[in-house]
Structures are given as C-alpha cells and as structure tokens.
Amino acid sequence: MKAFSELFTRIDQTASTNEKVDALADYFAQAEEQDAIWAVAVLSGRRPKRTVKTSELWNWSGELSGLPEWLQAESYHIVGDLAETISLMLPVNKTFSNYSLHEVIESLIALGSKDEEARKSYITGMWAALSTQELFVFNKFITGSFRVGVSDKIVIKALAKHFKIEENVVAHRLSGGWEAQGNSLPSLLSSDSANNDISRPYPFYLAYPLEAEPESLGDVSEWIIERKYDGIRGQIIVRNQELFIWSRGEDLLTEKFSEFHSLVHILPNGTVIDGEILPRKENCYLPFHVMQTRIGRKNVTKKSLQEAPLVMVCYDLPELDGIDIRHLSLEERRNKLEILLENLQTDNPDLPLHISPVVFCKNWDEAASERLRARETFSEGLMLKRKNSEYKTGRRRGDWWKWKVDPLTIDGVLLYAQRGHGRRADLYTDYTFAVWDGEELVPFCKAYSGLTDKEMLSVDNWIKKNTLDKFGPVRSVTPELVFEIGFEGINPSPRHKSGVALRFPRILRRRLDKSAKDANTKTDLMELLNIYRFDNAE
Amino acid sequence: MQKPLLSFDDYGIYCAAADVYIDPWKPVKKAIITHAHSDHARWGMGFYLAHEHAIPVMKYRLGEDIKTQSLKYGEEIIMNGVKISLHPAGHIWGSAQVRLEYKGEVWVVSGDYKLQADGISVPFEPIKCNSFITESTFGLPIYNFPETQEVHEEINAWWQTNREEGKNSVLLAYSLGKAQRVMAHLDPSIGNIYTHGAVHNINEIYEAHIGPLPEALRIDSSVNRKEIKGAMIIAPPSAISTPWMRSFSPYKWAICSGWMQLRGTRRRRGADRGFIMSDHADWDQLNTAVLATGAENVYVTHGYKSIYAKWLNSNYGLNATEVETLYTGEALEETAEIETTESKPDESI
Numbered sequence: 001m002k003a004f005s006e007l008f009t010r011i012d013q014t015a016s017t018n019e020k021v022d023a024l025a026d027y028f029a030q031a032e033e034q035d036a037i038w039a040v041a042v043l044s045g046r047r048p049k050r051t052v053k054t055s056e057l058w059n060w061s062g063e064l065s066g067l068p069e070w071l072q073a074e075s076y077h078i079v080g081d082l083a084e085t086i087s088l089m090l091p092v093n094k095t096f097s098n099y100s101l102h103e104v105i106e107s108l109i110a111l112g113s114k115d116e117e118a119r120k121s122y123i124t125g126m127w128a129a130l131s132t133q134e135l136f137v138f139n140k141f142i143t144g145s146f147r148v149g150v151s152d153k154i155v156i157k158a159l160a161k162h163f164k165i166e167e168n169v170v171a172h173r174l175s176g177g178w179e180a181q182g183n184s185l186p187s188l189l190s191s192d193s194a195n196n197d198i199s200r201p202y203p204f205y206l207a208y209p210l211e212a213e214p215e216s217l218g219d220v221s222e223w224i225i226e227r228k229y230d231g232i233r234g235q236i237i238v239r240n241q242e243l244f245i246w247s248r249g250e251d252l253l254t255e256k257f258s259e260f261h262s263l264v265h266i267l268p269n270g271t272v273i274d275g276e277i278l279p280r281k282e283n284c285y286l287p288f289h290v291m292q293t294r295i296g297r298k299n300v301t302k303k304s305l306q307e308a309p310l311v312m313v314c315y316d317l318p319e320l321d322g323i324d325i326r327h328l329s330l331e332e333r334r335n336k337l338e339i340l341l342e343n344l345q346t347d348n349p350d351l352p353l354h355i356s357p358v359v360f361c362k363n364w365d366e367a368a369s370e371r372l373r374a375r376e377t378f379s380e381g382l383m384l385k386r387k388n389s390e391y392k393t394g395r396r397r398g399d400w401w402k403w404k405v406d407p408l409t410i411d412g413v414l415l416y417a418q419r420g421h422g423r424r425a426d427l428y429t430d431y432t433f434a435v436w437d438g439e440e441l442v443p444f445c446k447a448y449s450g451l452t453d454k455e456m457l458s459v460d461n462w463i464k465k466n467t468l469d470k471f472g473p474v475r476s477v478t479p480e481l482v483f484e485i486g487f488e489g490i491n492p493s494p495r496h497k498s499g500v501a502l503r504f505p506r507i508l509r510r511r512l513d514k515s516a517k518d519a520n521t522k523t524d525l526m527e528l529l530n531i532y533r534f535d536n537a538e
Numbered sequence: 539m540q541k542p543l544l545s546f547d548d549y550g551i552y553c554a555a556a557d558v559y560i561d562p563w564k565p566v567k568k569a570i571i572t573h574a575h576s577d578h579a580r581w582g583m584g585f586y587l588a589h590e591h592a593i594p595v596m597k598y599r600l601g602e603d604i605k606t607q608s609l610k611y612g613e614e615i616i617m618n619g620v621k622i623s624l625h626p627a628g629h630i631w632g633s634a635q636v637r638l639e640y641k642g643e644v645w646v647v648s649g650d651y652k653l654q655a656d657g658i659s660v661p662f663e664p665i666k667c668n669s670f671i672t673e674s675t676f677g678l679p680i681y682n683f684p685e686t687q688e689v690h691e692e693i694n695a696w697w698q699t700n701r702e703e704g705k706n707s708v709l710l711a712y713s714l715g716k717a718q719r720v721m722a723h724l725d726p727s728i729g730n731i732y733t734h735g736a737v738h739n740i741n742e743i744y745e746a747h748i749g750p751l752p753e754a755l756r757i758d759s760s761v762n763r764k765e766i767k768g769a770m771i772i773a774p775p776s777a778i779s780t781p782w783m784r785s786f787s788p789y790k791w792a793i794c795s796g797w798m799q800l801r802g803t804r805r806r807r808g809a810d811r812g813f814i815m816s817d818h819a820d821w822d823q824l825n826t827a828v829l830a831t832g833a834e835n836v837y838v839t840h841g842y843k844s845i846y847a848k849w850l851n852s853n854y855g856l857n858a859t860e861v862e863t864l865y866t867g868e869a870l871e872e873t874a875e876i877e878t879t880e881s882k883p884d885e886s887i
C-alpha cells in the first residue's frame with residue numbers, strides 16, 4: 001500500500017510520460033507479484049465492485065471529524081472528488097501501519113458479504129492507520145475508477161520495458177476481460193495460449209483532431225477519406241464459434257446488440273472487425289442519441305429493433321483467419337475487408353455489416369466541401385486515414401485524423417450564475433444561458449468553459465454588481481450580457497423548457513456588440529434542431 | 539442604539555468617526571492599509587497610513603509621490619478621538635491588523651493573516667475586540683497546511699534532485715511575501731539562485747529594511763542562459779508558460795500556494811510540483827484566530843465567506859455575517875496585480 005501510494009504520488013507529480021513510465025517500471029521491479037497485477041488492474045480501470053456506499057462514507061467520516069453534514073457537502077462541492085474530500089477532512093494520523101496492496105483490495109472486495117458494522121469497523125480502522133497520502137489512494141479504491149493521469153499507453157510502455165516484451169503484444173494481452181485475483185503479470189503477459197482469452201479485442205487505434213490545413217498532409221491520393229459517423233466505436237469478434245462485441249471503452253456489449261448475434265454463424269473464426277455501430281433507418285445512418293436509450297436498457301423492444309436496427313459501418317480489419325494483420329497497410333486491410341463483406345453479402349443480403357463508404361476527392365478543396373456536407377449525411381465530418389498506415393495502439397498523431405465540422409452556434413443571454421470549484425470557488429464561473437420565447441427568456445443550456453481568466457474576472461465582477469436574487473450558490477442576474485455558445489449537436493428534449501438539449505455546449509466568446517434583445521430565439525433553436533436532428537418516431 | 543464604529547460601503551471599510559477607510563478599493567481622501575498586496579493597497583488615495591515596512595513597497599508600486607505616514611506595531615495614534623494602532627498579522631513582512639477603539643468599542647480589521655510562523659515576518663498576535671473582520675480564503679475544513687519547515691525541506695530536496703538530473707528548478711511564488719519567505723529558507727549550498735526582475739526589486743526593498751537574503755542574481759539580458767545550470771529560479775506566477783520561463787530549459791517548475799492542497803487545482807495548472815505553502819490561514823488557524831479575539835461579532839470577507847460565516851454562527855454561536863468586498867485572496871496568477879496596474883490612468887496623457 002505504501003509503495004503503491006508512493007508510486008501514485010510520483011506519477012501524480014509529473015506531467016512527463018517518460019517519468020511516469022519510469023516510476024511504474026521501478027514499481028514493477030520491486031513489487032510483490034500479487035500487488036503488481038492489482039496495480040495494473042486498478043490503473044487500467046479494472047476496479048473491483050464497490051462494496052461501501054457513499055452515504056456510509058459520509059456518516060462514518062463525519063463521526064470521526066465532528067463536522068456537520070452541510071459542511072461536508074460544501075467541501076465536496078469545492079473539491080469535486082469524494083475520495084479526496086474525505087481524506088482531507090479526516091483527522092491526520094501520527095503513526096501508520098503497513099498493509100500490502102492486494103491485501104487491502106481483497107479485504108475491500110470481501111466487505112461485499114459483510115454487515116454494516118463489520119464494514120464500518122474495517123473502513124474506520126484503516127482510516128486511523130494510514131498516512132494522508134495512503135488515505136486518498138485507499139478512498140479512491142472504495143469510491144471510483146482509478147484513472148489518475150496514467151493512460152493505458154503508459155502502463156503498456158512500462159510493462160513492455162520491465163518484461164521486455166513488445167508494446168503491441170502487451171497491449172493486446174492486457175485488453176479485454178481478465179481477473180487480477182489469483183493471477184499474476186507474468187502469466188497474464190505470457191504467450192501461453194491456454195491463458196489467451198478468446199474474447200480479447202485489439203486496443204483501438206484513435207485519431208487526433210486535424211488542426212492544420214489538410215494541404216499539409218500532402219497528396220490527397222495518399223489518403224482514404226470516410227465520413228465520421230456519430231455512433232459507438234466497436235470491435236466485432238468471432239473466435240472459436242463465439243461472438244464478442246466490445247466498445248471503445250472496453251465494455252462487452254454482446255448481449256445488448258442482438259442484431260449482430262447471427263454473425264457467430266456467418267463470420268469465419270478468427271475475424272475482428274473495427275467500425276462504428278449505428279442505427280439505420282430508410283438508408284440513413286442515424287446519430288448516437290437515437291440509440292442512447294437502448295444501451296441502458298436490459299430488454300430491447302421488438303419495436304425499436306424494427307424501427308432502427310443497428311448495423312456496423314466497418315472500416316478496419318485487425319484480424320483475419322486468426323492472424324493479427326495490424327502491420328499491413330490500411331489499403332491492404334481494407335481490401336481484405338471489402339472482399340470479406342462482399343462474399344458474405346451474397347449469401348446474407350441483410351448482413352448488418354456495411355463497408356464504410358469512401359468519399360472520393362480529387363483534391364483537398366473537394367474534401368473540404370464534402371466535410372461541409374456533414375450535417376446532411378448525419379455525420380460529424382470526415383476521417384482522413386493514410387493508405388499505408390498500420391493499425392496502431394491508442395491515440396497517435398500522423399496517420400489518422402478526424403476532421404470535424406465547426407460547431408453549431410447560438411447567442412444566449414446570461415441568466416443565472418453559480419460559483420466554480422477549487423480556486424474559483426469565490427468566482428461565479430458556471431453560467432446558464434437563455435433565448436427569447438416571445439417576451440420571456442427560457443434557459444436552454446449551461447456552460448462553464450471557454451472564457452479566459454481575465455474575462456471571467458470581469459464577468460464575475462459584473463455578476464456581483466448585477467445580482468437580482470440569490471438562492472443557495474446560484475444567483476440570477478439582470479439579463480444583459482450576451483455570449484456566443486458553440487455545441488456539437490442538438491436533440492429534442494421535452495424535459496427542458498426550451499425543448500432541446502445541446503451536446504457539449506461551451507462558451508465561444510462574449511458578444512460585446514450585442515445587447516440582450518439581439519440574442520437568438522427559441523424559434524432559432526427549433527430551426528437548428530430541424531436542420532440537424534433526425535426525427536425518430538418516438 | 540449607537541451606530542457601529544465601522545461600516546462597509548462602495549469604497550471599502552469605513553470608520554465614520556475618524557473619517558478614514560481601511561483598505562479601500564476606490565480612491566478616498568484617507569486610507570489605512572493593512573499590507574502592500576495590490577488588492578489591499580490600491581492606487582489613488584489622498585493619504586496612506588501603514589506599517590513602516592509596508593510603506594517602501596507601496597511607494598515602489600504606487601509611486602514615490604504618494605503621501606504616507608508610517609507606524610510601528612503597537613504605536614498608537616488618535617484620529618478625531620478614535621484610537622488607532624497596528625498589530626502583527628503574520629501574513630507578509632509589514633502586514634498589520636488595524637485596531638480601532640472608540641467610546642469603549644473595539645474593532646479589529648485583520649486584512650490577510652496567518653498563524654504559522656514563516657521565519658521572516660513578525661508572527662500574528664491575537665487582539666481582544668468586540669468586532670473582528672476576518673478573511674476566509676481557506677475557510678473550509680479541507681485546508682490543513684503542512685508544517686512550514688517540512689515544505690522548505692521538500693523544496694530543497696526537489697531542487698537537489700532536479701540539479702542531479704541536470705535540470706533547473708523554476709519556483710513560482712508571489713513576488714511580495716512568498717518569494718522572500720521561500721528565498722530565506724533555500725539551501726544556497728545546493729546551487730546558484732536567480733530571481734525574476736519583479737522578485738528582485740522586492741527583495742532589494744526587503745534587504746534594505748529588514749535583513750539579508752541568500753545571494754541571488756537578477757535575470758536580465760546580461761545573463762547568459764546557457765550558464766544557468768541546476769539553478770533555482772524564483773519568479774512570480776505571471777511567468778507561467780512564457781518564453782521567459784522556457785528559456786531555462788531543461789527545467790522543472792513548481793507552484794507554491796495553499797491551493798496546491800487540492801489535487802485538481804495543481805493538475806489543472808500543469809505544474810511538475812505543487813508545494814502547499816500559503817501566507818493565509820488554513821481552517822484551524824482561522825478558527826483559532828477568531829476565538830482568540832473573544833469577539834462576539836465577526837465579519838467574514840474574501841474567500842468562502844458564506845460557508846465560513848455559517849460555521850461560526852452554528853458551531854460557536856457567534857454573530858457572524860458575510861461581507862462582499864473586492865479583495866481577491868490568494869490568486870494563482872497575480873491577476874489582481876495586473877488589474878490594478880491597468881486601472882491606473884495613464885499619466886503621460
């Protein structure tokens with residue numbers, strides 16, 4: 001536990017990838033086998049199931065600190081992280097006990113079958129025995145994912161360095177589902193096929209956003225251009241007569257997507273296809289939100305299956321005939337993918353696998369105008385992939401780019417302001433914006449990022465002087481300031497007064513040139529909605 | 539009922555009986571200044587009364603021609619029958635609490651303060667009063683600052699490690715107060731120390747009036763950057779990600795601030811290290827200070843004012859109210875600094 005929390009502190013105190021890798025490699029060199037595999041598990045997001053409730057943590061830590069509930073809540077609001085808040089409010093210990101990492105995590109897992117009294121005595125006992133540094137790590141184990149500035153890439157690099165195995169191989173063996181308990185890194189990483197989980201996906205190769213002019217990428221003929229659809233990135237795997245569907249977040253979604261279940265008989269064994277899972281209706285691919293409700297649901301209704309069945313828009317083929325072909329060029333992989341899908345299609349006309357259409361462009365100008373057609377095609381823009389590119393691991397610059405269209409914008413009036421977090425706790429930095437609905441202003445979105453510190457200070461000053469009313473941390477202000485809000489998408493939402501919900505809204509700039517009456521209207525929002533969204537029947 | 543001795547208006551904290559403002563944020567005829575930080579000592583007052591060690595900094599920042607009167611700690615003056623004296627606030631060198639007494643009623647305006655001894659300023663002294671005005675920059679139970687000595691040792695160890703790796707160490711600290719506090723505790727046997735011009739100017743004032751600091755070279759065009767190796771460079775927070783800072787490559791950089799207690803704040807700044815060190819009071823210090831005054835009325839200014847006032851009310855049964863001011867507390871960017879320089883009218887026109 002001590003070694004792990006020191007590792008955590010070392011990682012946390014540097015922004016350099018190399019130093020993080022070194023810190024991890026040092027840790028692997030000295031850690032016990034059982035601890036090392038748990039370290040990899042928690043750092044790559046494989047947290048054990050939670051066994052202690054948030055309310056219990058608040059109650060027990062409140063008893064120890066003597067602080068009232070409202071003050072705990074205010075503190076949490078400022079810190080923004082439950083584990084950290086509790087570790088900062090607990091009394092500081094003077095003497096510490098030593099526990100091994102696997103012992104602590106396995107004890108936490110075992111709490112699942114214990115009653116409240118036993119859980120309380122274990123947790124409060126640990127709180128009284130750990131150093132401040134360990135307390136935070138311990139609380140993180142209890143409460144949430146342990147994504148602490150260590151990407152999978154860093155863990156993979158460190159393991160590759162320590163065990164002297166190629167990074168690609170480590171990445172592959174580490175992906176998918178595996179258990180830490182009773183396991184060890186040498187056995188997880190060994191090539192021993194008995195240990196090779198057939199469900200394992202390849203680490204996804206991710207594109208960077210294109211910021212430079214596309215001309216800087218060289219000749220357009222060296223690139224494959226596709227539409228960037230707004231679906232769920234996934235890998236469909238058939239191995240040993242079994243089907244697995246993984247999302248990019250490495251969730252196994254096989255059960256949820258019944259449209260693909262027949263593929264287990266159709267796809268040859270040893271096939272892994274990478275693509276975008278989307279609902280399709282009347283020859284159109286629909287955007288993500290149409291299916292969002294389906295993901296959460298246990299049972300999918302017949303109706304929704306008929307209305308918008310899922311398909312995969314396939315763009316890559318990391319494995320064929322049981323052979324990892326990621327080192328081949330994209331052009332070759334895509335060729336094989338096209339042949340595979342064409343052959344399957346002849347026997348299965350309703351195959352839910354479609355080849356991702358190539359957008360042919362003679363030059364970058366043509367590509368630029370295709371990109372602008374994004375909204376008519378219900379896509380977010382274009383993907384640019386170098387024809388000779390390998391299938392790499394994680395987010396890499398150079399060969400794959402996403403070239404999205406500019407965000408939609410609307411001018412809104414500042415209506416409410418709320419205090420920020422941390423060092424901004426004394427500043428009003430979280431804003432709610434409204435548009436006109438006749439004579440009335442209706443709120444349509446919240447946004448908090450996008451202003452420079454200086455602008456934020458001046459807006460904060462203005463808010464303090466123009467407050468109409470205070471309720472808790474929120475103030476309503478004179479409707480006067482206008483801001484341009486950018487967003488990625490717009491969906492109908494009967495729950496909101498404005499009738500819409502925006503995706504990823506953010507402040508683009510303050511419109512000093514506009515007064516409140518010049519802001520946009522609810523009608524404008526509805527027009528944007530009609531242009532952008534696809535009207536699903538429900 | 540008698541009118542309270544102090545009131546809060548659009549200009550600042552006002553004592554009508556003496557016709558004087560304390561730390562006003564708009565120009566007034568007469569001002570008492572708790573300390574020389576730019577959100578407390580602002581431009582444009584007709585007359586400034588402050589501690590003798592605060593005045594040289596104020597003259598440097600606000601102009602040699604400002605009208606001033608200096609006081610020592612404990613020295614008493616009378617204005618229109620109001621007894622006024624300054625007492626150590628422990629915030630930075632030359633910082634003071636203002637005690638005002640009139641017809642048996644005592645008020646203390648504490649400005650900014652801390653109870654931790656920093657080794658360079660006269661430590662905070664609790665003053666008995668009826669009404670106490672306190673800041674609340676770190677007025678939440680999540681703020682518990684480590685022992686100062688521990689942090690100084692961490693800083694020296696960090697410097698040593700960076701030096702061994704062939705890197706410079708850039709430490710960002712407020713030019714007034716924090717920079718001298720850090721400098722005074724550096725171990726000069728580790729390597730050379732350099733200072734940013736803004737820090738160097740304040741250091742010179744400190745050395746002229748208070749005492750020596752470890753030897754440090756001012757960074758200007760005469761300094762060959764290639765010769766700076768394994769050195770400690772002290773700079774104000776405004777140096778973050780400037781070409782000036784990058785010119786010390788290879789280097790590591792750290793921020794010295796109470797906000798570094800929160801992991802998120804540190805990470806958002808992208809600093810290699812965050813040293814938890816503040817010239818403000820943490821949660822325990824605030825509570826200790828407030829209780830030690832014996833005041834029944836407490837006015838809570840800049841910081842988590844409503845939360846802290848509520849705590850004082852509900853936990854200690856004090857009559858605590860939050861007060862809106864334009865003080866900025868411990869900013870991470872010295873934004874306050876920039877603001878006041880800009881609001882100063884251009885005198886050349």
Ligand SMILES: [Zn+2]
Pocket residue numbers: 573575578629650
């Ligand atoms: Zn100050």
Ligand SMILES: [Zn+2]
Pocket residue numbers: 577578649650673840865866867868
């Ligand atoms: Zn202040």
